[in-house]
Each structure stands twice: as structure tokens, then as C-alpha cells.
Amino acid sequence: MSQQPTDEPTSEPCCTAVEHDLTREEIETDVGRLAAMGAETRYEILRLLDGAPEPVCACDLTPHLDVDQSTTSRALKRLSEAGLVDRRKDGRWRYYSVTDRAKRLLDALDSEREFARADTSPAAGDKRGAVRDRYGAIASGSAGSPEAEDGCCGSSSGSSSCCGDSSGETFETRLGYDPARVEAAPEGANLGLGCGNPLSIADLSPGETLLDLGSGGGFDCFLAAQELGPTGRVIGVDMTPEMVERARRNAERSPHDTVEFRLGEIESLPVSDASVDVITSNCVVNLSTSKSRVFEEAFRVLKPGGRLAISDIVLTERGQAELDDADLDQYASCLSGAVTIERLQSLIEGAGFESVSVRPKAESDAIVREMYGEEGLTDLVHSAHISGYKPDR
Numbered sequence: 001m002s003q004q005p006t007d008e009p010t011s012e013p014c015c016t017a018v019e020h021d022l023t024r025e026e027i028e029t030d031v032g033r034l035a036a037m038g039a040e041t042r043y044e045i046l047r048l049l050d051g052a053p054e055p056v057c058a059c060d061l062t063p064h065l066d067v068d069q070s071t072t073s074r075a076l077k078r079l080s081e082a083g084l085v086d087r088r089k090d091g092r093w094r095y096y097s098v099t100d101r102a103k104r105l106l107d108a109l110d111s112e113r114e115f116a117r118a119d120t121s122p123a124a125g126d127k128r129g130a131v132r133d134r135y136g137a138i139a140s141g142s143a144g145s146p147e148a149e150d151g152c153c154g155s156s157s158g159s160s161s162c163c164g165d166s167s168g169e170t171f172e173t174r175l176g177y178d179p180a181r182v183e184a185a186p187e188g189a190n191l192g193l194g195c196g197n198p199l200s201i202a203d204l205s206p207g208e209t210l211l212d213l214g215s216g217g218g219f220d221c222f223l224a225a226q227e228l229g230p231t232g233r234v235i236g237v238d239m240t241p242e243m244v245e246r247a248r249r250n251a252e253r254s255p256h257d258t259v260e261f262r263l264g265e266i267e268s269l270p271v272s273d274a275s276v277d278v279i280t281s282n283c284v285v286n287l288s289t290s291k292s293r294v295f296e297e298a299f300r301v302l303k304p305g306g307r308l309a310i311s312d313i314v315l316t317e318r319g320q321a322e323l324d325d326a327d328l329d330q331y332a333s334c335l336s337g338a339v340t341i342e343r344l345q346s347l348i349e350g351a352g353f354e355s356v357s358v359r360p361k362a363e364s365d366a367i368v369r370e371m372y373g374e375e376g377l378t379d380l381v382h383s384a385h386i387s388g389y390k391p392d393r
Ligand SMILES: C[S@@+](CC[C@H](N)C(=O)[O-])C[C@H]1O[C@@H](n2cnc3c(N)ncnc32)[C@H](O)[C@@H]1O
Pocket: 131, 132, 135, 136, 153, 191, 192, 193, 194, 195, 213, 214, 215, 216, 217, 218, 219, 220, 237, 238, 239, 240, 243, 264, 265, 266, 267, 281, 282, 283, 284, 287, 288, 289, 334
């Protein structure tokens, strides 16, 4: 007689023993937090608070929710009891903000959603894999950084352009970065992977919230934090876990507690709607397999009137004809994934941006030569400044 499959325990072990390392108390706490998050109103409140630059009064939350004021108050009480929101009293009003614990839970959900939404075609998967492998190795210090033998964003035959020359000038000072600010960034943040200086066109004001797409070791984030001051906020997003780990270690050594790094893809940003004043990015959008999604997401998370300040590689017509998008090394080296100026302009405008400008930098040839250490590439690609505005209405 054949044996029926069973889930019941038997005296004979049927498979490897499975276990977790949580205590009963930890399980109860986790379940309590998930239950506190697990209702639409409470979850929406967390999202609204997470996207707000400062603590929010309960009365300002209710108009965004499909409930009355007493339901909002009850939901806030439950979230506060679960340690997911902080409460501060000021006169007759109470102001609420999300706790770090809640932020981490929301980040985990964002990462999960981002992977579910991502383009899953085999070709896109190969490209993303090649990009993650390349920048994961650089973040771990095994390739491509000034600490290793390779050059910058460019090809494996690239020069070590991030390092200084005999005049004491570096790639960064030639790009217009302020030497004092570069010096003040945590050691290890500058991996020499950029192709321009997006902060030079970002026109930052103290107190603004900045989002950096593909933040790498966090170089531009730490420099921006110096300009934005203690009331500003900087969020770096990167899809390579080793990069995010490295950037977070750098943040621990930074005097600025306004900088945070989130793991995620720029095609599905782990960032709330209309919560950001300015988006920067340095040599990253060319690596995306879905550039239209990147700009749609950028549009979603920017506040009305918010702006783009991006440095990136664009293709010349010759580059478009000669570079091979299926060559994974060229792709991950910020070459063949790039698009022409006209294409980029139309993608950005297609997402809803106005006053879009995509223009090669005056010093583009020198930058490209220095990045890749190859003379011939200046006819194929340019380093460009890219800007645009989300309409203020
Ligand atoms: C050339 S490096 C630039 C890093 C940084 N912006 C800098 O200037 O040092 C590209 C970075 O973008 C990240 N990246 C590439 N494609 C991405 C995507 N689709 N979503 C999020 N991060 C991405 C990589 O992991 C890598 O850290």
C-alpha cells in the first residue's frame, strides 16, 4: 500500500529540521507592529507622515484620508502604541512623525514592490545583473575604484582619472566641485564614478529635500548635505546592496545626520509622492533598462515646482550606430545604455516635465577622455547636464 503524503509530525524525520531564531516576545512584537500597520487608514497615515518633511498635525492628515477626525485620532493612537509614530504636544495640538522603526518597515515594503514592478525580460535582467555585479564589486573594493586598479565609471581599460595629477588637481575639482566640500565628505564616499557635477546646476537652498538616484558611495549626497544644512534632508537610492551598505557605513562617519540611503531601483522609487524638492543623479540613468519609468517616478516623487539636476552620458549619432547595447561590458560601463539628446529630451517631456534642457558640457571631451582613458570615445558619447521642472500646479 502506498503511503499518503502527510503534514503531521512522525517519529521518522522526513526532511531537514527548520527553525527560526526569534523569541516568543519578538514574534509577539513583530505581529503587533504588522497588525498596527495592517489597516488601510493606518497604513496610509504612515505613508503620509513618511513623506512629510516635518511632524504633521492630526487635523492636517484627515483631509487626505477617506475617514473622520475621530478615526484618524484612533488610528494614530494605535500606531503610537505600536512604536510606529512619535507624538509631540504643542499647545492644544499634537504633531506626529514616523519612527525609524516604521521607516525601516516601509522601506522593506518599497523594495518588495519595486522588484515586483521591475522589467523582468531576460535581456533587461542580464543588463541589471551586469550593472549590479560591476558596482557591487566596486563597492566591495575589488574592482573599478580609485582604491583598486581600474578607472571611473568607464571601461576596465580606463585610466585612474579620479586621482589627482601632479598639479594637485583632481577629476572632481576639474568638474567644479568645491575642494573644501570634497575634503569634508567621509573618506570612501568618493568612488570616482560620476561623469559630471549635478550639484553645480541644482541651485540648492538650505532646508530642501534632495533625492539622489543611483547614489553609489554617497559622494554627491554628502556634498549636498553640506549645502542643505541641518534642516535639509538627503535620500540616496541605489539598487546594489553592497553600494548601499558602503554608503550607510560612510553615513555613520559623516557629521551630517540628515543623509539616509535606501535600497531600491530608480524605476520604482522607495520614496513617497510629492515629497522631494530636487532630484540629482550622476552617471546612472544611462544604466537603466527603463528610462521612461525613471522619469515617471521622478515626476511622481517631486513636489509641484520641483526640479531635475542630472549629469549623464548621452550618445552622439555615431555612438548610436557603433555602440552595442547587447554588449554587457559596454552597457555597465555607462556607454551603450545611453540614448541621444533628442531621445532623452522626449522621454523627460513625456513624463510631464517642462523647460527641459539636455546639453553637452563645454568640457565634455576632456571628461570623457579622463573617464575612459580612450581618445576615440569622444566622438561616440558626451557628458551632459540635464534639467527640467515639474509644473507648479
Ligand atoms: C556609475 S555609478 C554612479 C554612482 C554615483 N552616482 C557617483 O557619482 O559616484 C552608478 C550607480 O548607480 C546604481 N544603479 C544603476 N542602475 C540603477 C537602477 N536602475 N536603480 C538604482 N540604482 C542603480 C549602481 O548600483 C551604481 O551604484
